[in-house]
Amino acid sequence: MNNQNKDQNAEIISNNKSSDKKTSKNIVEIKNLKKSFDHGKITALNGLNLEIKEGEFVSIIGPSGSGKSTLLNMIGALDKADVGDITVSGIDLIRKKDLSDFRSQEIGFIFQLHNLIPNLSVLENVEVPMFESKISGKEMRKRALELLDYVELSDKIKRKPTELSGGERQRVAIARALANKPSIILADEPTGSLDSKTGQVILQRLKELHEKENVTLIMVTHDMNVASLADRTIEVLDGQVQN
Amino acid sequence: MSFFSLILKNPFRNKTRSALAIVGIAIGIATIVALGIITDGLKTSTEETLKAGGSDFSVVESNVSDMFLSKIDESYINKIKSVNGVEDAVGVLTAIQPIGGNPYFVLIGIDPNKLDISNIKITKGKSFSNGSAKEVIIGKVASEKLNKTIGDTLTLSQKKYKITGIFETGDLQQDGGAFLSLENLQDIEDKPDKVTMIYVKIKKDANVDEVTKAIEDKYGNDVTTIASLEDLQSVDQGLNTIDTASWAISILAIVIGGIGVINTMIMSVFERTREIGVLKAVGWKNRRILGMILGESIVLTLVAGIVGSIMGVLAIQILLPLGMEGFIKPVYSSDVFIRGFLVALIVGLIGGFYPAYRASKLPPTEALRYE
Numbered sequence: 338m339n340n341q342n343k344d345q346n347a348e349i350i351s352n353n354k355s356s357d358k359k360t361s362k363n364i365v366e367i368k369n370l371k372k373s374f375d376h377g378k379i380t381a382l383n384g385l386n387l388e389i390k391e392g393e394f395v396s397i398i399g400p401s402g403s404g405k406s407t408l409l410n411m412i413g414a415l416d417k418a419d420v421g422d423i424t425v426s427g428i429d430l431i432r433k434k435d436l437s438d439f440r441s442q443e444i445g446f447i448f449q450l451h452n453l454i455p456n457l458s459v460l461e462n463v464e465v466p467m468f469e470s471k472i473s474g475k476e477m478r479k480r481a482l483e484l485l486d487y488v489e490l491s492d493k494i495k496r497k498p499t500e501l502s503g504g505e506r507q508r509v510a511i512a513r514a515l516a517n518k519p520s521i522i523l524a525d526e527p528t529g530s531l532d533s534k535t536g537q538v539i540l541q542r543l544k545e546l547h548e549k550e551n552v553t554l555i556m557v558t559h560d561m562n563v564a565s566l567a568d569r570t571i572e573v574l575d576g577q578v579q580n
Numbered sequence: 581m582s583f584f585s586l587i588l589k590n591p592f593r594n595k596t597r598s599a600l601a602i603v604g605i606a607i608g609i610a611t612i613v614a615l616g617i618i619t620d621g622l623k624t625s626t627e628e629t630l631k632a633g634g635s636d637f638s639v640v641e642s643n644v645s646d647m648f649l650s651k652i653d654e655s656y657i658n659k660i661k662s663v664n665g666v667e668d669a670v671g672v673l674t675a676i677q678p679i680g681g682n683p684y685f686v687l688i689g690i691d692p693n694k695l696d697i698s699n700i701k702i703t704k705g706k707s708f709s710n711g712s713a714k715e716v717i718i719g720k721v722a723s724e725k726l727n728k729t730i731g732d733t734l735t736l737s738q739k740k741y742k743i744t745g746i747f748e749t750g751d752l753q754q755d756g757g758a759f760l761s762l763e764n765l766q767d768i769e770d771k772p773d774k775v776t777m778i779y780v781k782i783k784k785d786a787n788v789d790e791v792t793k794a795i796e797d798k799y800g801n802d803v804t805t806i807a808s809l810e811d812l813q814s815v816d817q818g819l820n821t822i823d824t825a826s827w828a829i830s831i832l833a834i835v836i837g838g839i840g841v842i843n844t845m846i847m848s849v850f851e852r853t854r855e856i857g858v859l860k861a862v863g864w865k866n867r868r869i870l871g872m873i874l875g876e877s878i879v880l881t882l883v884a885g886i887v888g889s890i891m892g893v894l895a896i897q898i899l900l901p902l903g904m905e906g907f908i909k910p911v912y913s914s915d916v917f918i919r920g921f922l923v924a925l926i927v928g929l930i931g932g933f934y935p936a937y938r939a940s941k942l943p944p945t946e947a948l949r950y951e
């Protein structure tokens with residue numbers, strides 16, 4: 338991907354949340370986190386401890402069923418832990434009741450499957466997260482167009498997700514994740530359903546985003562080559578981080 | 581994209597299912613609208629009959645279930661005339677007979693000298709004579725329908741009546757019927773010395789409330805005064821029954837339509853489980869998800885309200901000529917359509933609430949795992 342739109346990139350995500358270069362501040366702090374399913378029969382997280390610094394790019398690896406997605410869902414406040422402490426962007430996710438604001442303002446999710454809304458156009462899909470921010474419809478559109486320009490899909494904004502290739506859909510998903518200028522991007526196997534060449538393009542874009550915009554990037558992957566792009570790789574085994 | 585346009589897009593994703601739901605609710609709304617139009621028409625024409633032309637109120641038999649069944653002794657005409665404040669009292673006998681393809685041909689027996697109390701305008705020929713001469717005047721509509729005019733004869737109870745004039749009143753029931761002398765109609769109906777009601781005209785300086793009270797006080801055991809449609813409804817069971825029936829049908833429509841909407845919206849939420857998980861993941865509040873699903877439900881039912889109103893009006897225009905024409909003139913008041921849309925809105929709110937609540941409470945991870 339060449340970069341003809343450098344000027345715009347600067348505005349893609351930069352905000353007062355994470356403007357400074359890497360600090361020693363922890364953006365994620367997890368202590369002794371436990372989560373089980375099926376009334377305790379399945380233990381997904383078993384006293385997990387983890388600290389992630391602001392602006393860090395961390396990849397998470399580990400065998401299937403080890404608890405990677407569960408961990409990511411905890412950080413993104415999509416699910417509540419049973420026991421332990423988890424603080425993200427200074428917010429205590431165990432004690433805070435309504436976490437929709439946190440999700441809207443701090444987190445951008447990218448899933449393995451793009452999870453775009455099929456009856457909405459590419460442009461509208463990118464606008465969807467912005468309903469919860471206080472901006473006008475006009476600003477929403479402007480921002481979505483900027484983001485789609487950033488992922489180089491300006492010529493396909495009117496298309497429906499089904500009319501795009503897998504890589505293009507995932508680029509739309511990246512644009513959607515950036516909509517509300519999150520401090521953390523959580524990507525659960527973002528290249529898992531793409532061929533390696535297309536996957537490379539997506540990864541390049543994410544890495545660039547991390548480097549230029551200083552966004553904290555946490556990515557789950559099965560691929561060691563992919564994991565090695567990160568500043569740090571952590572391995573999850575049986576619901577715990579391996580040292 | 582506005583939130584509103586997002587709500588407008590969703591109900592039509594599964595076109596067949598939405599169309600079926602809309603038709604289901606629309607049938608209910610159409611029934612409500614059609615019934616309303618007929619009820620209003622019935623009320624209006626009854627009111628016109630009650631407050632014929634120059635009269636201020638009418639007197640009917642008390643404790644009678646339907647106005648048409650009212651029977652008062654003719655002697656009351658003079659009794660009422662002598663009540664303080666009464667200017668004139670005119671006895672009228674009404675009857676309905678099947679004549680020339682109209683099952684509800686209205687016959688009105690009245691003293692021809694008192695015809696002016698009926699708002700009647702003789703457009704051709706002259707009035708019938710009083711007494712037993714076999715003469716009749718027919719309405720403009722009846723003249724067209726029967727293809728008869730002055731000089732022709734009309735057979736009533738095997739006796740030939742000469743048509744002496746054509747009249748117009750503006751009331752559909754009367755214009756489709758005929759006027760003749762009270763004596764003749766009493767004879768035809770075998771109701772000697774009886775009238776259906778007495779039209780009362782009061783003196784200029786008299787007060788309707790006082791005069792009606794005086795009559796009720798004196799003759800209240802046998803007769804009742806009716807000065808308005810509300811008065812009539814407390815006497816006439818027929819109108820009350822129609823009102824009750826349209827309420828019952830409205831409630832039925834709400835229940836059936838509501839179940840249809842719940843079903844449609846539950847299916848829609850179920851299919852979009854994963855999508856709802858995504859909306860939560862991008863930070864949508866439960867409230868917004870609730871509002872979206874509820875909004876979609878209301879969009880469905882309001883579309884059904886439009887379709888149903890059109891269906892109701894069409895039904896009236898197709899069905900009325902098939903048998904009720906000349907008896908009921910449809911009245912298209914805005915009230916009827918407002919009621920139809922209110923029912924649609926209520927159905928949308930009630931039917932949409934549970935599915936919307938369920939969607940808003942879906943745990944995001946469960947929703948995202950949904951295949």
Ligand SMILES: Nc1ncnc2c1ncn2[C@@H]1O[C@H](COP(=O)(O)OP(=O)(O)OP(=O)(O)O)[C@@H](O)[C@H]1O
Nearest residue numbers: 374375379380381400401402403404405406407408
């Ligand atoms: N909602 C749930 N209900 C029941 N069990 C669950 C649920 N979510 C996760 N689990 C279980 O918790 C464990 C951890 O699951 P998780 O999805 O975190 O694994 P993972 O490391 O992401 O695996 P994969 O690499 O296959 O995606 C697994 O045993 C899984 O079956």
Ligand SMILES: [Mg+2]
Nearest residue numbers: 405406407525
């Ligand atoms: Mg996983």
